[in-house]
Amino acid sequence: MPSKHPRIAVTADAELGHALAQVRAATGTHEADATLVRRLAVEGAAAELQAGRNRREAAEALFAAMDAGGFDLDVTAIDRLNGPPAAS
Numbered sequence: 001m002p003s004k005h006p007r008i009a010v011t012a013d014a015e016l017g018h019a020l021a022q023v024r025a026a027t028g029t030h031e032a033d034a035t036l037v038r039r040l041a042v043e044g045a046a047a048e049l050q051a052g053r054n055r056r057e058a059a060e061a062l063f064a065a066m067d068a069g070g071f072d073l074d075v076t077a078i079d080r081l082n083g084p085p086a087a088s
Contacts, residue, residue: 010037 010016012033020036023029029036065071 016037020033023036023040031039066073
């Protein structure tokens, strides 16, 4: 179908075919391949952006709790565990 928007090529390899088949089996959708790929790209981008925001919010909450003394952590012991092995 003609479009005023530029098109992108996506190789319809076995991996993509399997992914689309899994989505169809799970959701019952009968969308054409191109329509399904576009929808999954748009929805996947939104989900990935939200996941990034959620990770940042979780990290900020963790650091805020740590700064407020909400954890009884032995930071020196943690540093030793995360550091290089001690020489024998």
